[in-house]
Amino acid sequence: MAAEISRRTLVELIGRIAGAATAYSALNMAGLLDTPTAHAAPPALRPGSGNGKRIAILGAGIAGLTAAYCLGKAGYQCTVLEARSRSGGRVWTIRGGDRIAETDSTQRVEWTTDRDIYLNAGAARLSSHHQGILGYCRDLGVPLELFVNDNRAALVQFDDQFDGKPQTARRLQADLRGAIAALAAKSVPNDERVRTVLRIFGDLRGDLSYAGSSRAGFTADGTPGSGTQRGRLQPPLPLDEIAGPASVKMALALCFAELWQQAPTMLQPVGGMDAIVRAFDRTLDGVIRHNEEVVQIDRVGDGARVISLDRSTGRRSALDADFVICTIPLSVLEHIPADFSPAVSHAIKVGAKLYFPAVKVAFEAPRRWWEIDQQLYGGISWTGRDITQIWYPSHGFHGSKGVLVGAYIWTQDAARRFTEMTPAERHAAAISDGERLHPGYEKLVGPAASVAWAKVPYSLGAWIEWETSSGARQSEYPTLLAGDGPFYFAGEHMSYVTAWQEGAVQSAHYTVAQIAERVATTNK
């Protein structure tokens, strides 16, 4: 499977995997594709090498912050224009008292003010191999803690399987492995070592059949304990029932934590993802101009002029620069008049249509019932219902309250349905779906908050999906990557790690290197 296959692609295009991806994979293994050196580490720029060159950075998301940080240290004169009153872009942590403004609604978040009570509305986890962003966490002193993607006590529920009753991931995982290992054993060559591995892989019996496993957990009243309580196993769930009508989604739920970006170890900053943003902000004192909405981008000689609107005063101002690093999402950028080349303008228009409308709904719960009653410490439950997932917090264990992510929707149709709803309708729908996993759910959760990214001003989408439009990755992405006179483009969309902060960081490093090389070689 090719690297760029993303969440949505997995769900919706799973049937097509054998096509382009396999072809790519074959080329890749044959070493026939370009694979330049890694840009995980910041480019090594000589201090003072920027020599006062003026850089206008559009957007104070992770890409803009990274570029400003790197270039500033090298003596470039950076100005970051940010339309919002906060930095971070799609790194957005929501807390009690915050306002959530969408294009057609406003919510006030009625949550307790507490260290552990927050929602990472956008980016919410870090892969341990994301050494670009993790490097900044290290350098800027952002404390990290672990994040749980895979909790075997979590639930998996589909209306048309197991009579709609949720099953534990533990049981499904163990029984699926057992059944697959037993099937494999039928085709295994006469190799004792392979048979041994299969037996242990699936917890098979000596005859290589599968008849249940303690890995699947025990009956509710038969967990191993004291006295004579040695534990009562459950009969295995049959393979053809696991592979039921929801087979694609079921398999995805059970294989999710195997993915390159999602496998353990996963991490999160202590106290909310915006700890990273605050750390960058502290190092960029005076460089970022908040509330400055970019309204026009002009070419002036070899350089550029950026016109912005101060959203508090209504005043327009102009910023002249030798180079512009534009990190504005293409979905927003397409609406800003700009002197881009026709090819770049076209690429922006194509890319702008490829943003994914992800939705999150979160509830403050007055009691951490998922831990106390259900032994759920972090992790993700899955359902075929629109809410797709419920996340239990990976922090604040045994505290008095907690925030539950009651929906994280990243399938196209469900996300569109939730995006079209009012916040109140979304919250009611999330409660109704959640009831399938947790009976009595409505009484278990408290005040709600939600974010439909397609309706969030200055974002208008959650992340780009280049691979969903045939050929856009091959035709439009390289056009933007090459830059356009004084204009360069950065952000998660300018990477092969889309939807992740790591993509933003690495694209910023790439762009910084592009500019530094140009300055060094042409002395522009």
Added chain:
Amino acid sequence: MAAEISRRTLVELIGRIAGAATAYSALNMAGLLDTPTAHAAPPALRPGSGNGKRIAILGAGIAGLTAAYCLGKAGYQCTVLEARSRSGGRVWTIRGGDRIAETDSTQRVEWTTDRDIYLNAGAARLSSHHQGILGYCRDLGVPLELFVNDNRAALVQFDDQFDGKPQTARRLQADLRGAIAALAAKSVPNDERVRTVLRIFGDLRGDLSYAGSSRAGFTADGTPGSGTQRGRLQPPLPLDEIAGPASVKMALALCFAELWQQAPTMLQPVGGMDAIVRAFDRTLDGVIRHNEEVVQIDRVGDGARVISLDRSTGRRSALDADFVICTIPLSVLEHIPADFSPAVSHAIKVGAKLYFPAVKVAFEAPRRWWEIDQQLYGGISWTGRDITQIWYPSHGFHGSKGVLVGAYIWTQDAARRFTEMTPAERHAAAISDGERLHPGYEKLVGPAASVAWAKVPYSLGAWIEWETSSGARQSEYPTLLAGDGPFYFAGEHMSYVTAWQEGAVQSAHYTVAQIAERVATTNK
């Protein structure tokens, strides 16, 4: 696999799994075995119901602390005799400046004094379904954080596989799943849903063959990034190379986090496992007498008299009690003169031989190179060498120093070899083995500390393995479980959750319930 199959059994008896375990499993599923109700929650004792009955509790490990806590609240008059100067028993957190006394050596731990610098020499993790011990963490306010068993960036190394070169767990896991799913596909009925599940399970191609996967990670210089860096896949490791000469240990390493007790979510107390012990200690002010070594246990009328030796003053004293809860490990108890029945004495002698001699070696490292250089955040690397495992800390990420568990040995022969060594020899051997996983290891690690549990006074072993002696679980364990006049037995060995604090807690609950019922019904 039966519930009671433990670590050692898994490794050493894997070939025998099909025997007794299967028979048990069949009986179990048929519902033919007793499975009494759970004892996870403390028994509900009426306040004052103890009515001043005198309870001597021998040992201030988790079982003793739990029993004292429960009975004290119900009006029993408890005294805990503990030979050590600390509570906790095999819950032992070692820090800079501590002394480690074994029967034939003493170490002083030359580590920095720091919140994150410690070794949990005994119990080191909590399963999220261990609601007995987790319930006390909740009630007593012990803060918890996550613990990583499964880190896909961790390494797996066997001298006789892959030329002795370590492979990432990520790559082995992905390629093993792929190969097994592809084998299974050959025997799959003509069921499109099952084929879909297999395809996703193994990341197979459309023709259900396996040709590598992004789940396995990428080449060192070909991780997906920015620019044109889309990621370069690695060719799959062949199944017959994964299932090489070390097939049993390889499979165990790759399946370890599937086990009932080891699957996610795993937890640890913040700052060291002994946070649980300190929390109990605070509630038991005046109840525990430290430095009191039990030297004789007598029966007096219907009750008992326990003679102890004050290890600081050398003074002997006698404690009279209506009941005795003996939590002393059988390996230690067998050496204490006691008025037990012949059957109980025999059971103790048999059980005393079944303790496992686990060994841990830990190093303070001057730099967290596993995170900075190798992107290893928590988790466990595996080797066929004696050290068996290296643990990277699940806390203190990106800090200046860290403690690495450089050996956790729980295979019989290797543990005996390390137990026989002096501490200095162990540390040198651990460095030599660790070199196989981390080249230059000797220079990467600093001061060492080690614990060979078979040589730790008042423990003389790490945990019991009832299942290793044919029939001991069936014959001796029930004898101890029934009690003996005023004498009751508790501790991890008195449970089906041996080697875990949960077993100690649940056995204490069981014993408390036994005593309370006897007091209520016989008014003894």
